[in-house]
Each structure stands twice: as structure tokens, then as C-alpha cells.
Amino acid sequence: MKTPNDSPIKLLFLAPLVIWIGVMFLAPLLFLLWVGFWHIEAYRAVPGFSLTNYAEIFSSFFTGSRYGWALLQSLWVAGTTAILATAFAYATALALAFAVPPRLQRAALLFAIVPFWSSYVLRLYAWQTILSGNGVINSLLKQAGLSWKFEVIYTQIATRIGLVHYLAPILIVILYVSVLSIDRVLIEAARELGCTRWQVFTRLIFPLSRFGLLTAGSFAVIVSLGDALSGNLLGGGAGQSILGKLPTYASMIMSDYSSATNLPRTSALATILIVVMVAALVAGVALATAARRKVSQ
Amino acid sequence: MKRNAWIGLGRLWLGLAYAFMFLPLVVLILFSLQANRFPGFPLQGWTLQWYARLFDDGTLIAALGHTMIVSPAAASVATIIAFLAGYALNRFTFPGKTALLGLVTLPIIIPPLILGVGFLGLLARIHLSGTLLAVFLTHVVLITAPALAIIQLRLSQMPKALEEAAWDLGASEWQAVRRVVLPFALPGILGAWLLAFTFSFDEFIIAWFVSGFDQTLPVAIYSVLVAAIDPSLNAIGTIVFAMSCAVLIALEVLLIPYLIRKPDA
Numbered sequence: 001m002k003t004p005n006d007s008p009i010k011l012l013f014l015a016p017l018v019i020w021i022g023v024m025f026l027a028p029l030l031f032l033l034w035v036g037f038w039h040i041e042a043y044r045a046v047p048g049f050s051l052t053n054y055a056e057i058f059s060s061f062f063t064g065s066r067y068g069w070a071l072l073q074s075l076w077v078a079g080t081t082a083i084l085a086t087a088f089a090y091a092t093a094l095a096l097a098f099a100v101p102p103r104l105q106r107a108a109l110l111f112a113i114v115p116f117w118s119s120y121v122l123r124l125y126a127w128q129t130i131l132s133g134n135g136v137i138n139s140l141l142k143q144a145g146l147s148w149k150f151e152v153i154y155t156q157i158a159t160r161i162g163l164v165h166y167l168a169p170i171l172i173v174i175l176y177v178s179v180l181s182i183d184r185v186l187i188e189a190a191r192e193l194g195c196t197r198w199q200v201f202t203r204l205i206f207p208l209s210r211f212g213l214l215t216a217g218s219f220a221v222i223v224s225l226g227d228a229l230s231g232n233l234l235g236g237g238a239g240q241s242i243l244g245k246l247p248t249y250a251s252m253i254m255s256d257y258s259s260a261t262n263l264p265r266t267s268a269l270a271t272i273l274i275v276v277m278v279a280a281l282v283a284g285v286a287l288a289t290a291a292r293r294k295v296s297q
Numbered sequence: 298m299k300r301n302a303w304i305g306l307g308r309l310w311l312g313l314a315y316a317f318m319f320l321p322l323v324v325l326i327l328f329s330l331q332a333n334r335f336p337g338f339p340l341q342g343w344t345l346q347w348y349a350r351l352f353d354d355g356t357l358i359a360a361l362g363h364t365m366i367v368s369p370a371a372a373s374v375a376t377i378i379a380f381l382a383g384y385a386l387n388r389f390t391f392p393g394k395t396a397l398l399g400l401v402t403l404p405i406i407i408p409p410l411i412l413g414v415g416f417l418g419l420l421a422r423i424h425l426s427g428t429l430l431a432v433f434l435t436h437v438v439l440i441t442a443p444a445l446a447i448i449q450l451r452l453s454q455m456p457k458a459l460e461e462a463a464w465d466l467g468a469s470e471w472q473a474v475r476r477v478v479l480p481f482a483l484p485g486i487l488g489a490w491l492l493a494f495t496f497s498f499d500e501f502i503i504a505w506f507v508s509g510f511d512q513t514l515p516v517a518i519y520s521v522l523v524a525a526i527d528p529s530l531n532a533i534g535t536i537v538f539a540m541s542c543a544v545l546i547a548l549e550v551l552l553i554p555y556l557i558r559k560p561d562a
Contacts, residue, residue, distance in 0.1 A: 099307025139337030226408020
């Protein structure tokens with residue numbers, strides 16, 4: 001007699017997933033951590049355990065190759081991008097949930113995430129043509145007879161525009177779902193008891209969406225830290241920010257690899273990024289749990 | 298009329314947000330049909346020359362061809378793996394299930410940049426890097442997680458009694474899976490395939506690290522882009538966007554009505 005939990009199918013059906021993840025995900029990841037300790041001899045990567053790469057990276061962390069500055073640039077750009085993108089997506093999600101009639105909401109949401117389905121590289125290219133020195137915006141300004149030029153291309157501001165545009169559809173979905181799950185009865189009750197709309201927002205909706213906001217924000221930080229494309233195409237590699245003309249860390253990993261093809265060093269750089277991200281993620285999760293606990297009390 | 302002020306403000310914001318979201322797409326499509334060498338104003342008249350040049354040159358079309366081999370194949374394998382695993386995860390309990398579920402979502406959280414470096418190291422050791430096969434192998438692991446999420450969502454709507462009834466009526470486990478579970482999961486499977494396909498289609502950084510001369514479309518576009526501004530990119534962008542819209546409409550028509558339906562009683 002068959003019992004629901006005991007069947008040869010169990011192993012058979014799980015095996016492909018486990019094998020694929022083991023071979024094609026865990027193995028490369030562990031390999032990456034290991035390669036970071038290899039060294040280069042006569043232009044070939046030699047297996048072993050040496051701290052050469054890390055010593056090399058950290059000895060010139062804030063001088064010479066300036067990996068440290070690139071890391072700071074990344075954290076600064078990723079942090080501010082996450083705040084901007086989350087604020088933009090939250091305002092849009094609120095507008096969708098409260099200013100659009102319910103029967104139109106699904107269509108409006110789908111409409112908002114259409115850009116997600118177009119290619120990211122091509123969207124960045126389009127932004128390049130919009131923002132560039134003689135691009136769409138500046139040629140329009142010139143047509144209007146203005147001598148003022150809108151110059152953000154090849155700065156980290158442009159990098160942020162590209163990233164916010166990439167992140168917005170995903171964040172809008174996360175935040176819309178989180179706003180939608182707020183019990184409407186609570187809002188009506190608050191209104192009945194004399195709250196203004198602004199008070200309903202600050203005392204009810206905002207605290208209840210804090211968990212969604214932190215989820216969205218952490219996601220945005222992680223994606224922005226790992227993204228090299230916007231920094232390369234819109235930030236021009238080493239874009240200007242208040243920290244100076246510095247590449248982001250992800251751009252640096254990409255250019256470091258294509259210029260030196262030193263896989264052990266690139267692996268060590270990637271390992272450092274993993275450590276930074278895990279730290280960022282742990283901080284995000286800790287904040288989110290704290291927020292959730294506060295709400296449930 | 299305080300009420301209308303807030304709602305009006307919300308709608309105004311929504312309009313601005315849509316304008317921001319759609320601006321690049323509008324620019325892409327508009328300047329794929331304009332004679333301007335550098336996208337900008339004034340417009341210089343309608344033309345199809347960039348499309349002609351795109352097809353004459355052939356590099357980007359060849360790359361689109363590579364992508365159209367890799368992405369459907371990767372999406373299909375990922376969807377099969379995801380269906381089998383989704384079924385097992387939905388039906389069985391076993392030690393380490395939570396750990397496995399966590400492990401499966403890791404490829405989403407780990408940035409593709411890091412995976413790209415890791416894949417490159419490992420694939421170079423076994424002399425596979427620089428091939429489309431390498432891109433295929435790495436994309437499967439990346440897109441299995443979202444495919445699994447959608448299939449699990451669909452399977453969680455399946456009443457347990459459905460399969461048990463099939464067994465009671467004499468179906469073997471395999472027959473029950475094939476004739477009862479599979480048809481039920483079909484909308485989820487289609488949706489998972491489409492999502493997986495989209496992710497693979499758009500994936501850049503891993504393909505950049507592991508692909509050689511046989512570039513996928515995003516990598517080929519990037520190579521053109523860092524060299525010069527070429528209006529052919531507007532043309533390929535418009536073509537790709539049209540394809541994505543077809544996928545999106547398919548997704549909307551096929552999938553969403555099933556996925557947002559309440560669990561069958």
C-alpha cells in the first residue's frame with residue numbers, strides 16, 4: 001500500500017535539483033573561495049594556499065589600486081540608490097493601492113512593470129542616449145533656446161538613474177503586495193475615529209509597511225552592490241560622486257578581470273564582496289525582524 | 298474637498314512614475330525609426346535604414362540566434378527540474394527540507410557577478426568556458442529558483458485529495474503524476490518556463506564571463522555599446538521589446554488567471 005510520504009519518487013524527483021545545485025552552484029562558489037588563495041606563477045594560476053592576493057589587495061586598499069575606495073563608492077551609491085528606489089516604488093505602490101479604482105488596479109500594476117520585460121542592457125543604452133551631452137534631453141533644451149545643459153552622464157547620478165529604473169518594477173510589486181495586505185478595516189476605523197489622512201499614513205500605513213520597505217531596501221542594496229552595468233554604461237566606469245571620480249566595486253571586478261585575467265585576484269575581490277554583502281544582508285534581516293516584532297506587539 | 302486632493306496627487310505621481318518608466322522604451326522605439334545618427338531633436342524623418350543595417354551587419358542577429366538557442370533550452374531544463382522538485386517538495390516531508398529550500402533561493406541572492414567569476418574558474422578547469430554550452434549550464438541553475446517558486450505556488454493550490462483519489466482508483470504513482478498532477482500544474486509550468494526564459498534572455502554578467510566568441514545577445518549589445526553609439530541598437534531593442542511584449546501578453550492570458558485564483562475546494 002502506498003503511503004504519501006514514502007515512495008521511490010521522493011529521491012528520484014529531488015535528485016536532479018540537488019545534483020544541479022551541487023555541481024553548478026555550490027561547486028563554483030566553493031571553488032571561487034578556494035581560487036582566491038591561489039597565486040600566479042608564469043602567467044598561470046597555481047593551486048595552493050597563499051595569502052598573496054589578499055595581502056596585495058589590502059596593502060594598497062586605499063592607495064594605488066584603490067579597491068577600498070571603490071568599495072566605499074559602491075556602498076555609497078548602493079545605499080543612496082536603495083533609498084531613492086524604495087521611496088519611488090513606495091510612492092508608486094501607495095498611489096496604485098489608494099488612488100486607482102480597485103477594478104483597474106491589476107492592469108495598472110501590470111502596466112507599471114512592463115519595462116521589467118525589456119532588456120536591461122538596452123534600457124541602459126536608451127538612458128545613455130537620453131542623458132548624454134547632445135542627447136534627447138539636452139537637444140530638447142537647446143531647441144527650447146536654453147543655454148543650460150543637463151550634465152549627469154558619466155557621473156554616479158546617472159548610475160543611480162539606471163539602477164532605479166531597473167529596480168523600480170520589482171520593488172513596486174514587493175511594496176504593492178505589502179501595502180495591499182494592510183487591513184482596510186483598520187484604515188476605516190482610524191478615519192471614523194477622527195484621524196486625518198496624513199495621520200492614517202504616519203501612524204498606521206507607514207508602520208505596517210515597514211517590513212516590506214526593509215525587504216525592498218535590502219534587495220535594492222544587494223542588487224546595486226552587485227551591478228556593474230549601470231556603473232559602466234551610465235557612470236562611464238569611474239563616475240563622479242561626492243567621494244570623487246571612482247568606479248564602483250563591481251565595475252572594478254569586471255575591469256580588473258578583463259585587463260589582467262588574474263583569476264585568483266579577481267576571485268579574492270569577489271570573496272570580499274560576498275563578505276560585505278552577507279554583512280549588509282544580516283543587518284537588513286536584523287532590522288526587518290526588529291520592525292516585525294515592533295508591529296506585532 | 299480634501300479627499301480629492303490626495304487622490305489627485307496620487308494620480309499625478311502615478312503619471313510621472315509611468316513617464317519615467319516608459320521614457321527609455323519610447324526613446325528606443327522612436328529613434329529606431331528616425332534618420333538621426335545620434336538620438337536627439339530635431340527629428341530628421343522616418344526611416345527603416347537602421348533595421349536594414351541591423352540585418353545586413355548580422356552580428357547582433359547572430360547573437361540573437363545564439364540566445365534563442367540557449368535560453369529556450371535552459372528554460373526547458375530548468376522547468377523540468379523545477380517541476381520534479383516542486384512536486385517532491387509539495388508532497389513529501391524529509392529532514393533538511395528547510396535547508397534545501399534555503400539553498401535553492403541562494404542563487405537569487407548571490408549577485409550574478411560573483412557567480413560569473415566562480416563559474417569561469419570552474420569551467421576553465423574543465424575546458425568548457427568560452428562556449429554556449431557553458432552559458433546554458435550556468436543559466437539553468439540561475440533560473441531554476443524562480444521557476445520552482447511559480448510551480449510550487451501552483452502545486453500548493455492542488456487539493457491533496459485529488460491525487461489520493463487517483464491512487465484509490467488504481468492509478469500507479471507515475472500515472473497519477475502524469476495524468477492528474479501534470480495537467481493541474483500546466484499553467485504554472487508554462488508561467489515558470491516563460492519567466493525562466495525571460496531571466497535567461499536578459500542575463501548579462503555571467504554570459505560575459507563564460508561566453509567566448511559565441512556571444513549571447515546582451516553581451517553582443519554591450520560590446521557594440523562600449524565601442525560607439527549605433528542606432529542599430531535601437532532597432533534590435535525594438536525587436537526584442539516586441540518579443541517581450543508577446544511573452545508578457547502570453548503570461549497575462551495563460552498564467553495569471555490561474556495563479557491568482559483561490560485554491561480549488
